[in-house]
Amino acid sequence: FLKTSSLLIAGLVLAACGKQEAAAPAASAAAPSAPPPAAAAKVYVVGTDAAYAPFESQNEKGEIVGFDIDVVSAVAKKAGIEVKFVNTPWEGIFNNLAQGDRDLLVSAITITDERKQTMDFSAPYFDAQQLIAVKADSKIAKFDDLKKLKVGVQTGTTGDEVVSKLIGKTSTAVKRFESTPLALKELESGGVDAVVADNGVVIHYVANNTGAQFKTVADASFTPEQYGLAVKKGNAELLEKINKGLADIKADGTYDKIYTQYFGAAPAAAVK
Numbered sequence: 001f002l003k004t005s006s007l008l009i010a011g012l013v014l015a016a017c018g019k020q021e022a023a024a025p026a027a028s029a030a031a032p033s034a035p036p037p038a039a040a041a042k043v044y045v046v047g048t049d050a051a052y053a054p055f056e057s058q059n060e061k062g063e064i065v066g067f068d069i070d071v072v073s074a075v076a077k078k079a080g081i082e083v084k085f086v087n088t089p090w091e092g093i094f095n096n097l098a099q100g101d102r103d104l105l106v107s108a109i110t111i112t113d114e115r116k117q118t119m120d121f122s123a124p125y126f127d128a129q130q131l132i133a134v135k136a137d138s139k140i141a142k143f144d145d146l147k148k149l150k151v152g153v154q155t156g157t158t159g160d161e162v163v164s165k166l167i168g169k170t171s172t173a174v175k176r177f178e179s180t181p182l183a184l185k186e187l188e189s190g191g192v193d194a195v196v197a198d199n200g201v202v203i204h205y206v207a208n209n210t211g212a213q214f215k216t217v218a219d220a221s222f223t224p225e226q227y228g229l230a231v232k233k234g235n236a237e238l239l240e241k242i243n244k245g246l247a248d249i250k251a252d253g254t255y256d257k258i259y260t261q262y263f264g265a266a267p268a269a270a271v272k
């Protein structure tokens, strides 16, 4: 009896093993619906010169924050893509894009015909204009008054372009700085008589640095500018995703919400 039962047990064990073996291929045959582990989602690297509050700056924790960051994060969410922001000096930023070190740029970048030759822009997402910052007691009342003075700009910006046109590209009276805050510091210490930069940044700086005693001077000769997100020339695939996401956040109120959060009022109709 013992012999018989042990044989029976052995037989049962063998049968169970056989069953398991047979079951294994069936289980793996059901697996193909799961994503292959190698296909990790692409993380798009976004370059930004984070010294341009309120558009992009670094907070106390070193995190990159601002209007541009919130806009791109919202766009990415709609587009179903993952993004990572990397602080990138303005002076090399367009090269970084051309060389593929960055997939996308958000940096309060004005869409210009010249830049369009070397990169592709999204639909515009912000209206801007140049604005002059001077000391509160300055007699400067219009852009033309800067002709014979020392003027600070951030190198290679649209502010640099207009001032170079007024004073002369090679004139030593045009003082070029690596960042806009550095130019404004120089105005505070008296090294330059004025700074010309984007209105949003100048207004933000003057309001948040009351000790500097600045005022702003507007001038009707400054032409309207619009910011765009930039991709490498020919990267139609990413540009399409970005434009779709941008259209979505403009349509569903997300854009307005972000805008109001930073600028206190609803945006002008032009960018919508």
Ligand code: ARG
Residues within 6 Å of the ligand: 048, 049, 050, 051, 052, 056, 090, 107, 108, 109, 110, 111, 154, 156, 157, 158, 159, 180, 198
């Ligand atoms: N809008 C200006 C331009 O495109 C200045 C942009 C500077 N942006 C920055 N993050 N520093 O030339």
